[in-house]
Amino acid sequence: MSRSVAFIGLGHMGAPMAANLVKAGHRVRGYDLVVTPGAGLEPAASARDAVADVDVVISMLPAGRHVLGLYDDILGAARPGTLFVDCSTIDVADARTAHDRAVTAGMRALDAPVSGGVVGAEAATLTFMAGGGGAEFAEARPLLEAMGKKAVHCGGPGAGQAAKICNNMILGVSMIVVSEAFVLGESLGLSHQALYDVASTASGQCWALSVNCPVPGPVPASPANRDYRPGFAASLMAKDLGLAANAARAGGVNAELGMRAAELYAAYAERAGAAEDFSGIVRAIRDRSGEQT
Template sequence: MARVAFIGLGNMGGGMAANLAKAGNDVRAFDLSEAALAAAKTAGCLPVADAAAAVDGAEAIVTMLPAGRHVEQVYVDAVFPTASPSAVLIDCSTIDVATARALAEQAAAKGLLAVDAPVSGGIAAAAGGTLTFMVGGSDQAFDRARAFLEAMGKAVIHAGASGAGQVAKMCNNMILAATMTVTCEAFAMAEKLGLDPQVFYDISSKATGQSWSMTSYCPVPGVGPESPADRDYQGGFAAALMLKDLRLAMAAAEQAGASVPTGRRAAELYEAFVESGKGGDDFSGIIRALKAGELG
């Protein structure tokens, strides 16, 4: 049994921490939310008073926080001053590449192993322990982090050096956003032209238009496997979070001089969708705005 610090018990982190505890680890959990701490306790974790208390004596320190500035603050205030020299730092947040690399460099200067390990899979996968982890860091850091990540996911893939996990995550989600928007456009257009959504699904899911957005996460209720569309677009992956990932991708593309016109258009569409007050809806809910002609 290993002692694990888990900092950040939101929709994703709560399920992830629970799976680490389920795997037999001694999980010391911290979050600013009392409700999140109570849920973590029910799941077998030990709630603690602050991040430093979680980090103290931990063999692995897992963070799952909203943005790079939050990760940096926790690392500077609690992790770097308190972590055992033998601990491995595992940041599962989705943050900008520059911050991920800078924190890895600071960790290395202090003799600590660190990886960036953003996730793909959503809330259900976090709870079910079936996430995919895209991991950036040295071979040694990856080897130390791997067992802890495997307790939370179905796939743990070493993407390369520090920051590579964040690069993989933002590029993956740029594909996802663009694919979902055009899938929604196609379903909306097919319906306007008199084609039944189920018939269109039956055809396109077996033809060249097939994609994960269609066959695993169909944006039309009652069509394909169960998805957030069947729950009035609640749960799943919030549009505001998709927009966050797209903004990170656009900033990285600008810094790298990469041409991403389709990704940029997807970002513009999600910007408008979120600004309309739908940021809490699942990102596939953009189909309703497209059907209503609210996005052009």
């Protein structure tokens, strides 16, 4: 069934996600502070204009403060009962606050952050992790499936964000240790291809190795073969690991590797920012090992 959708936040992730909704036959009104809506999207003059008279509002923004600020601006402009789906990756507490503000304003809400990066957004192969009511998830599911390959209802408000930061803690730690293994292999005279051929079919196999391999050669589609152009930017990984570290501290969780990964990516992202894929941390590991990049 075709829905009318407002899509707010048309950056590297939001623009292809909105385009895939259009391809699936939905009417999409787009708004971004900087980016002009692409072909097939109806341009809106403002965020408030975008949400007037639509069935669903989808947002994809950098941080919790942006989401909360947006909701403060637009909740009064949407018709009662509109479903708000936030696909940003933000703090669990901010996600719950956004949900509460939407419900108080007479709306319905779902937090639905994504995994899969720009490549997944373009190919409509994202995984969505949703938090909120079952009825809201059921309503949003056809839209999520138009933008991705899988949508999982993780629980109540904020549960999608909880799943996202836990997943990315696994990914960040995995990428660091895969990178360390390749640098160790180099020091021992082992070729990248030989290590990959063994680990990718043995107990070391993981997504960070087999899909986003941090060295050029073994996986032609990985960012390492494009001079580490993202992909999933180092700055975004640092942000997500920071959220995970904050949650671990708040919950009294002894997450030693997650905490250390957050520190390493914070230091790496300070230099690489949004210009390099998070797999480029292999070069920082080489530098600290005294190797030439």
